[in-house]
Amino acid sequence: MSRLSVLFLKHADREYVRNGEPTGEAANFRQALRSLTSYFHGVRIIDFGPKKLKDLRSRLVSEGLSQSTVNSRLRRIKQVFDWGVSEELVPVAIAQALRSVKGIRRGKTEARPPQPKPPVPIEHVSAIRPHVTRPVWGLIQFALLTGCRPSEACAVRWSQIVTSGRVWVFVPTEHKTSHINKRRTIVIGPKAQTLLNSFRELSRSDYVFDPQVGLEEFVRQEYGEHAKARCLQGWQAAETEGTPPRERVLPAMLTNAVRNIADNEKHSPAPAIVAGWGPLRLLSAFLGE
Known part of the structure; x- marks a missing residue:
């Protein structure tokens, strides 16, 4: 078995x-x-x-x-x-x-019946606006306006949107039922068009809701303006010839992450203490060992 x-x-x-x-x-x-x-x-x-x-x-x-x-x-x-x-x-x-064993039927078993899944109240959706990046909020709004699946909203590309008519059309190349050769067409009305146009200058790639833009916004919000520079320093410092990528990148990222945490503890002498520590010792200290 x-x-x-x-x-x-x-x-x-x-x-x-x-x-x-x-x-x-x-x-x-x-x-x-x-x-x-x-x-x-x-x-x-x-x-x-x-x-x-x-x-x-x-x-x-x-x-x-x-x-x-x-x-x-x-x-x-x-x-x-x-x-x-x-x-x-x-x-x-x-x-x-x-194959002779049948599935259990409703009313013939002690198993709980499947519970209906109603739509999420729009008030709950609106409540997360302050907690997500602009591209993520754009994804949510696009899904609400078009009725598309989340995976389809993530896949929207400028090059795949037909804008020649009053109603725009997006035909995803991959979707939930593409493996059985079903065509999926997402129509984009005036409100959704206005939403997409607001992302034209923000996007840096063919993706409408550019994940890189969202990542950078998240890093700025959570860690401050200097976080990206420090992270890049960690990657560059770890670029050692002949070392596998995982072994050279993760220790440097760990070192910088723990140092960032220590720097935020202004009342603690931790920044001075950890300055010369290696990644394993930093991790042990971080875990309280």
Whole structure:
């Protein structure tokens, strides 16, 4: 059972990828297989039949999982066994037998039914305005005005917006259902157009809501005007020939981060004390060791 899980997860990490980034589906399979192996770790594949799958279903219900979560995990586990058949890891009869186990139905189980998810009150959305950067707030407003998904708002590029008509059009190349060849069209009306135009001079790249602009605004707000310069110094000081990037960058960033914290403690002699410390000693002091 454990071997099947390991092999499938390697497959999932390759299969469920979009633009080089893993999708959430691989994580969903991990959760399902974690439930399976936690209860049936030492069970052989040929000994795992419908009764054991029903037992797992009951255990998931007793954990307090919702009806939809239990059913989705059962569905993915059966999908793993189907994949195992194609790889000659699972006998066909085992996978076919597992398909006879149905998901739990509303009113026929103690599992809590899925709760409806109403829209967030607009007052709650407006309340976060002082706490986010301008590009992030622009993303939120664009989603409210167009009804697009957050991932689609993040992907809006100037070069992909058709502005020839009174109503602008954005057709994302990648979206939630692009893998099944569905076309997604986002229409941009007058209010959303005004919003986008306000970002024309702010953006430094083809992205409308430039993440670099948001990052710099966040750094200025949280750490002050000199934070970026100090961070750059840390990167430059760490550029040592022949050292792997992670080993040369992270210690320098850690050193500068802790020194920034110490500098903020004006009542403490910490800045003078840590001036000659290395990153490991700084981290130990920061953690109170």
